[in-house]
Amino acid sequence: MKKKQLRRNERNRVKALLSAALLIPGLYIGSVSAQTAPSSPEVRIGYMEYRDAQKSDDRMRVHTPHAWFRLPGFGKSEVEGSLTFDSMSGASPYFLSTLSGASGMGVDDQRKAGDLKYTHYLDSFSVGLGGAISTENDYLSKTISGESRIWSDDKNTTFTIAGSLTGDDISSRIDARVDEDRRTGSVLVGITQVIDDKSLVQSNVSFSSGDGYYSDPYKPLDNRPRSREEWAWLTQYRRFLSDYDAALHLDYRLFADSWDVMAHNVSVAWYQNIGESWVIRPSIRYYTQSEASFFDSEVPPVDREKRFSADQRLSDFGSVTAGIKLEYAMAKDLSVSVSADVMHQRSGLAAFGHEATDIKPFNAAFGIVQLIKRFP
Amino acid sequence: MNKHVCILILLVLATACTPVKPWQKGNLARRDMAITTDPFESNLRDHIFDSKEAARGGRSVGGGGCGCN
Numbered sequence: 001m002k003k004k005q006l007r008r009n010e011r012n013r014v015k016a017l018l019s020a021a022l023l024i025p026g027l028y029i030g031s032v033s034a035q036t037a038p039s040s041p042e043v044r045i046g047y048m049e050y051r052d053a054q055k056s057d058d059r060m061r062v063h064t065p066h067a068w069f070r071l072p073g074f075g076k077s078e079v080e081g082s083l084t085f086d087s088m089s090g091a092s093p094y095f096l097s098t099l100s101g102a103s104g105m106g107v108d109d110q111r112k113a114g115d116l117k118y119t120h121y122l123d124s125f126s127v128g129l130g131g132a133i134s135t136e137n138d139y140l141s142k143t144i145s146g147e148s149r150i151w152s153d154d155k156n157t158t159f160t161i162a163g164s165l166t167g168d169d170i171s172s173r174i175d176a177r178v179d180e181d182r183r184t185g186s187v188l189v190g191i192t193q194v195i196d197d198k199s200l201v202q203s204n205v206s207f208s209s210g211d212g213y214y215s216d217p218y219k220p221l222d223n224r225p226r227s228r229e230e231w232a233w234l235t236q237y238r239r240f241l242s243d244y245d246a247a248l249h250l251d252y253r254l255f256a257d258s259w260d261v262m263a264h265n266v267s268v269a270w271y272q273n274i275g276e277s278w279v280i281r282p283s284i285r286y287y288t289q290s291e292a293s294f295f296d297s298e299v300p301p302v303d304r305e306k307r308f309s310a311d312q313r314l315s316d317f318g319s320v321t322a323g324i325k326l327e328y329a330m331a332k333d334l335s336v337s338v339s340a341d342v343m344h345q346r347s348g349l350a351a352f353g354h355e356a357t358d359i360k361p362f363n364a365a366f367g368i369v370q371l372i373k374r375f376p
Numbered sequence: 377m378n379k380h381v382c383i384l385i386l387l388v389l390a391t392a393c394t395p396v397k398p399w400q401k402g403n404l405a406r407r408d409m410a411i412t413t414d415p416f417e418s419n420l421r422d423h424i425f426d427s428k429e430a431a432r433g434g435r436s437v438g439g440g441g442c443g444c445n
Binding site for chain 1: 393394395396397398400401403404406408409410411413414415416417419420421423424425428429430431432433434435436437438439441442443
């Protein structure tokens with residue numbers, strides 16, 4: 001009897017503490033990042049402006065209205081999705097493709113994309129199904145995906161397993177003979193682990209294998225392999241520093257593929273809370289990659305039968321992106337955020353470069369504004 | 377170098393975890409502690425980086441393709 005009473009008291013204490021945590025404004029969002037329950041509903045609408053320049057010429061401009069939402073579904077479930085409209089104009093960078101399919105002398109294209117994912121939560125696992133579509137004048141991509149998360153009784157460890165199938169149809173606005181496709185299958189396994197009461201880590205490995213057309217239809221000499229296998233290992237660490245009322249985000253990704261590209265990227269972001277309403281987030285990202293086995297900056301290639309590409313994105317290069325973001329809570333459940341990033345890319349920044357590829361340095365800048373509405 | 381990074385991460389995972397009770401997760405459940413704090417921004421940034429670099433993946437699967445790659 002006494003034991004029962006003690007257990008009841010213990011349960012009541014835990015309930016009281018959890019209720020207190022839930023009442024702290026703007027703090028508790030329902031579950032830890034391991035996502036073992038539906039997150040609170042949220043809608044975001046906003047706009048991105050992107051510009052790039054190379055060799056002191058202005059090149060591409062992209063305007064992107066974007067919307068994202070997460071809403072409650074039936075029972076213990078949620079529906080998450082987004083809509084994107086890219087509108088591009090200008091000339092694409094030298095040796096580079098664009099944010100859209102069309103590249104070359106002049107670009108004026110639009111991309112419409114949407115995705116939807118339904119996730120149902122049970123006591124110890126969740127199951128999600130999703131779909132995505134993206135259309136351009138010369139490109140159509142369709143994806144279906146599935147994901148399951150399984151967590152430990154104490155919810156300190158969550159395993160993720162996911163898979164997707166993508167079908168892409170590729171054509172060209174300057175060459176009607178291009179009528180190609182590509183099929184890609186991807187799998188991902190991951191673990192999210194609570195390290196202590198102020199830090200957690202997530203580590204995912206993904207593998208994807210594709211067959212079909214990989215060349216750029218706007219580059220007549222482009223002749224890439226018709227298959228590609230890609231590995232990516234992404235580890236993301238989060239630590240809350242209560243002395244500073246700030247959160248540190250550290251991400252590292254290792255990438256390797258069957259084209260002999262190996263890439264590393266590291267990013268650091270610092271979320272500094274200022275009072276009740278402001279968050280300022282400086283961030284920096286460094287990226288480096290080695291060139292693909294068939295990359296050559298000499299155009300035209302000596303042997304036209306061999307695999308060849310002069311696409312800068314397949315060369316040895318490094319890139320640094322620095323950014324800042326401000327978020328202001330106008331009310332308890334309504335916020336606005338503004339961010340700006342600048343990116344500088346050149347072969348001299350490559351950490352493991354072997355060859356002087358003489359690629360022109362490339363600069364880009366982008367800014368995002370958004371309005372965020374959260375629901376209780 | 378890759379081997380050292382792998383070993384470091386595995387060591388952190390294997391040795392540094394202390395059991396955390398539900399009522400101790402207030403800090404972990406903060407918005408600024410989410411793995412993806414801003415899915416809106418994440419979508420757009422990933423799209424830019426994927427279209428300007430050879431590497432991609434690791435965050436999720438099923439995001440859909442694009443003519444930019």
